[in-house]
Amino acid sequence: MHISDGVLSPAVIAFGWIVSIIFIAFAFKMAQKQGSIAEQIPKLSVFTAAFFVASLIHINVPPTSVHLILNGLLGVVLGALAYPAMFIGLVLQALLFQHGGITTIGINSFNVGVPALICYAVFRKGSGMGLSKPAIGGICGGLAILLTTVFLAITLITAGEQFEMMAKLVVIPHMLIMVIETIVTASVVAYLAKVKPELLPLNKEDKK
């Protein structure tokens, strides 16, 4: 799912960084409105680390092994702060585990971060309509991966026509991840709804 260094053109790289910086600045601005930044920083850090570790879980699906991305869940739990959390997660992935590239952190964050934000909106809307939380959570988990795959393929194609075949090939493993993430996210949301409902965005009835 991560694009490595040396694949993309300068224009795509620049686009990724500019959009990411705008999204992160905006997310921190919004967080500041909700409460003091001193309160937000430790919480965001702890969640980022938790998601980072969760994404290190590998599931063996012969003949390969896939790891969780969980960007749908991240969007559901963190809202607008999902973008900076994803960005920092990718910075740490690139720096500590050499997954993905340095120059591509911007565009990679875009590819996973924007679906996370969309999932947040979908989850709020869905749970506001009174749908079951695990079901809508599962949909978000799958939807996030689907959108990420589409973005990833578009990124590769815009990088040059020589990558068209790669763009088609990346779709196959991601369909598998999509199924896995749907089940895992549904189960996480079901668990959270039982154990810690305040972690999920509130719907209208809960607010009263």
Next chain:
Amino acid sequence: MKYPEIDKYAELDSLIHRFDPRAKIITFTLLIFSFVFIEDIRIAFVSLLFSFFILLVSRIPFGFIFNRMKPGLIFVMPFLIVMPFALDGNVLYSYNGISISYDGLYYGSLVVIRAATSIMLTLIMLGTTKMDTTMKSLHSLKVPSPFVQTLMFSYRYIFVFIDEFLSMWTSMKAKGFKVKANKHSLSIIGNIVGMILVRSYERAERVYHSMASKGYTGESRTIVKFKMQTADYGLAAILIGTVLIFIIYGMSLS
């Protein structure tokens, strides 16, 4: 799951280790950003050799670097494997309608060389400085404070959560759980992830209160002072000069 011990060899002593961390971050970032856009495979190869030379100077053991480079290289290998078959162009070899094209091989190798160069430089940059020094120098480079702090705290908590995850994992295994790609197994993994989140949420509350009670206001304070020496300016000038030579030479070819 292993600890990300990226700065294991930061205690060694070499020219790169002594290089001012702020200058190191700036020059190495410049090197990476200029090397990954090299269009010509020969120049790309020279940039890889140059990175290898810096690695020699830094005295970090090769085994450490190559082990760390493996995952990144596995990611780009598909490009080298797929592209020679996928691209049209001058045919190098053909058998039963399957042909290997020169262009595909060229682009595939170019991607792998660029990626290897970038990973090697990243490893040298981080491997020669303690992680907390790297973070502090980001701060003194005027990277926005909330961002640097989140990065720094997340880095620290990764170790905590790896421990926490491993203890949960051990207890799951002790009860006979095996990861398989079926619905039951995946929903159990979902519960583990949920558990990590609940624990992290509760921990976040405690962490915030303990930090606030020690006077944390969202500002980062540091008592480390960096000072650029003549040697730092010299080394920075050499590295930036190298970047310029690569860029100018690359332009003269195209």
